[in-house]
Amino acid sequence: MKKSLIATTLLMVFSLPALAAEQTVTLSVPGMTCAACPITVNAALNQVDGVSSVRVRYEERDATVTFDDTKTNVEELTQATKNAGYPSSLKQSQTTQE
Structure with a gap:
């Protein structure tokens, strides 16, 4: 029983990076x-x-941002633009598993 618990715990710990997107x-x-x-x-x-990347398009008045969702989120991105004087809102989202 103890070996099974340890094996399960190790599997979960080493699987965490795979959950990042x-x-x-x-x-x-x-x-x-x-x-x-x-x-x-x-x-x-x-x-x-x-x-990891940013593409800002003036004509479309938008910014496409690629990021690690374990390190940041949309709220932090919109807060960053707001703090710079340019409030923003989510227009489109896409998640890809690594």
Whole structure:
């Protein structure tokens, strides 16, 4: 019984990284009103721990962000843009298992 419990515990511990998912979201950032605004939005999002890529499109007034969902979440991303002066909201989300 004890060996079974230890084996199960070890299996669960080593399986945790497999549960992590890379997530890609598109944020609507309607406050971008000039061509320089995306630079600020990009910098703010890249400072969030766990973000691996950011693509900001001025014409569409949005930002597509890929991040590790074990390190950050959409709320932290939208807070980062808000703190930079550009409130945002979730437009689209996609999760992929690693």
